[in-house]
Amino acid sequence: MADAISSTTSSPKGIMGLGSSGSVNLNDELIEKLKAADKAAQVDPITKRVEKNTMRVDDLAALKTLITNVNKSFSALNNEALYQKRKVNSVGESATVTAASGVSLQDLNLDIKQLAQRDSFQSEKFKSQSDIIGATQAGSFKIGIRGVSYEINVQESTTLQDLSDKINEVAGGDVQARIINVGGDKPYQLIFQSRSTGESQKITFSDDTSGVLAKLGWDDGTTDLLDEDGKQVLNEDGTKKTITNLEKNRLTTASDAKFTYNGLEITRDKNTIDDLRPGITVTLKETGKSSFGIVQDTNDIVKNLESMVASYNTLLTNLNISTSFDEKSGDSGAFQGVSEITTIRTKLNQLLTSQDKLGRSIDQYGISMGEDGQISFDASTLSAKLNADADDVKDFFMGSTTYDVLTYTGKQVTTGSLEFVKGDLNINGISVTLEKTDANATAKENAMALLRAINNANIPGVFASLSKDEQTLVLKTTDGTEVEIKGKDSVLSKFGLEQISLMPTENKNSGIFANLNNFASDLVIDTPDKKGSLTLYENRLNEEDKKLNDEKERIETSLNQKYETMRERWILYSQVITKMEKQFSALKTMIEYEIGNKNK
Template sequence: MSSDLLSALNKNGSGLNLRELAQTLTTAETAPRLEVLKSQIQKDNVKLSALAQVRAQFQALNGALAQTATNPVLIVATTTAAMMPKVTDRNLLRPDSVPLQVQSLAARQVLEFAGFASGKAPVDAGALGLEFGRWAGDGAGFTPDAARPAQSLTIPPGTTLEGLAGILSAVPGITARVLDKGDGTVSLGIVSETGADNALRLAAAGTGGGGIDLSAFDTSASNAQRQVQAAADARVLVDGIAVSRPTNVIRDIMPGVEVTLSAVTSGTLTVERDEQAARTNIQTLVDGLNGVMGLLQSLTSRGVAGAPAGDLAGDRSIETLQQDLRRLIATPLSGFADRPIHLADLGIATERNGLFRFDPPAFDRTFRDRAGDFDALFGDQLRSLTDGLSVQGKVSSGLTSGDLTFSVDGAGNAQLGGYAMMGLGLGDGRRAFIALAGPVQGLSVLAEPGVTNGSLRFGRSLVGSLGALLARAEESTGIIGRRESDLDRSSRTASERMEALEARAAVVEKRYLTRFAAMEQAVTQMKSTGDYIQNLQKMWARDG
């Protein structure tokens, strides 16, 4: 019933403000429950905001961990820019010093076929045989590379000198180009890859046609007249031992390092620990840890002695995360040395308030006496403890620090840490074994002839363990992710209940108004009847 009708009825009825009364009764019935739901949403939002702070602080700590990775404690130094080192696998670095004497650089074979009028000059059709191999020192004897069979390149009619260069360049390991000599002639230059075994021999079989005869490019007997530069290996003395390599980028002198040679020279490559880098990294780590632990302490504070409680006080999930962090930091690092490594010895001291500080005296003592212990802070380490065994591969997140036993039985079946491995013979007595399951999955072990058992050691660094814990916590199924999902769900449920309650309030108010309208009609009718009776009595009194 409309409010105008209710007002009209009310003038001759009870005289009460029935709309206000209906609203008051509806509010009394629904307001307490609405306040509870609003309070729940507000609390959930506060907690979500606090979790966002935790997530942001975790990301800041992850940034600090990444910063330590860009400031390595183990560095590679060189005494000459002509021997430029590059770290390819930091986990393989070990302190070392290697003297090198570069006697000669690796070179590409360069052939020049000169005296042509133009790059557009036609070349006779036919075939051009191509072989890779090694020329004798006098350029008169050639030994083909058996691993790369000879090729026959078809030279179709209408091919120009530039077209021939294109056909040659399409062969992997060859670059050919036509060069203007500046004297009215052009030359066809053919260049191989570096290394004495990458030299070229060309054998022509032309069909004639009035163009450049293919025999002009034949070097099957000798290349001495065409060779501008001979293909050669780099020759280097490593600790006085002569070695040769086909390129000037050498990757097997120092584990985890490749060296680019650019000149005949002498020098030394050194892998050493940088004390200042270690100091900087530890201070960065301490600052990052204090940021996380200080925030968690504040948010989970129970509010004693009149102090306000934190926004996540009593949240068991976040308290568990806080305990996990403390436990990780308090656990000695294993797998790096013959004894556990304690953070306090490396200069990370724990304060009474649960935060951390850099302890220079402890740092100085350990860096002076056991500098290798600092490797346990910043980089995982996987190595063999047995001569004749080597290991490589990406370590899974499930592998824990410690020693792993490797063994091969009489049937050739291998195990690493109790998990089966697949074996492959390499044809020279060595065998490679690959783990296909368990926490060692992805690791491969290379065993020298006769080696059937041994030990490997893995150490997970503090930075690696922290990074893994933070990543797990931030995942959708991790502690922070689950709590955010729970609070989101709680807020959505409360909002839905509020909407339902507000809709119900409208129905309740309408019901009250309907009932009050019926009541007003009855009151109005009763008052009308009363007025009629009073008037009738007055008439009776006058007539009597």
């Protein structure tokens, strides 16, 4: 018995470690180790997938930004406004010319004979702006311009400043008065001029009842005419030449601008002229000749191509890295094997290197592609192309749309009295009316009357003519305009017409940057009606990210609950074991005591 008891108490672990100082303790450290093992097996793989997915989401956002950047250049090179820009080359300084976008390329030769001027005068000099001008009595005088008469009232106390203010108040819409300090003992003069230029702006002074015009030097009194050196100017007969006070104080004479434009004599009442050709503004500066060439401004085309090349090469580098795979190391890019990404490079390469239906390719326009797919740009090659045929560059870059000539030929017009009232004939929604023709009118006469009626209706894009025998109407369009004829059948038939709707044949040539722009836009588009391939892929990544995080959260919650339950149970176990250990310890003491008594 003693041996059996001794064997039990000397066990290294005992029953669940009972009574053993070296027992396995049911503590938090052990629980955490078990929990960590479960987490490594169940949570860590999901965490790695989340991290990889997050990296793809970030890399995709960067890739979409690069595509958007290069697409800005594609879009700019596919924008007609880029090819409509103009600049003006000039020789000579007698004028300047500006040209709006889209103006036809052309040369202008100008020979300025005379500038448009205002009528302007200076007054006699005064010591001060507040000097009384010297009216002999209260009265008034009249200013005449453009057939309009303005009455200026003057008092004996009127000062130079008062007069200036009064003129501007009464006649300021047509004339201007201002005081200028010219220096000297009497430095102040009143400068008076028409607001506008041109012969029609001639100024007259009349009906002076105040005597003020003589004080200003604007009257009809005469004085000797002196030259620049102060010497008397003589007439041909040797008598003294005189001049009125008004003309002596004249600064400029109202006059029209006179010049030749490409040999054609032109007169205008101003020096800035914008009605010679639509979109062209000419500003006359001085007499003399100048020549101008309105040419295409190619600077922005070159800049956009340079920007496109830089953005494209950056995008290509990113695509190469993100889709790469190293067979030796086994390393791969974030999008290696992702078809939505790997096909982008292939498609871009295909679009850039393909020839259009006319056999044109990018290398003919200064853009070349290396073996690594990177592109380069030679501005001189493009400039030569632009100088030789700018329309060809535009057509290759952004494409064009042309239309076949649409022709509608009616039947022979009938003879006799015919007419159209409102609603009998409508072409493209425009009503054509025709007064009744003569009862004896021939088919040709009625056809001619119909032709005039249609032309008078001014139908946009529609050209009307007659057949060779001049008895049948022919309608044509060349710009894509359709032809729609509607009306009263009984009336139309008499003119050889019928109700019909015709559409011209459209011929589209898609330019290289139009194709690239469409492709890049389709990759990233995100509208309720359409999602690009990268947008859809991004949505899938975001959905996967949510699923992974939800699964990770679920497993972590489950593990936390599992080990929290285990901890609670182990606490109970520990309490039971502690109680048992105490009981066993007491029993052991009693047994040892009894054994001790027996051995005495």
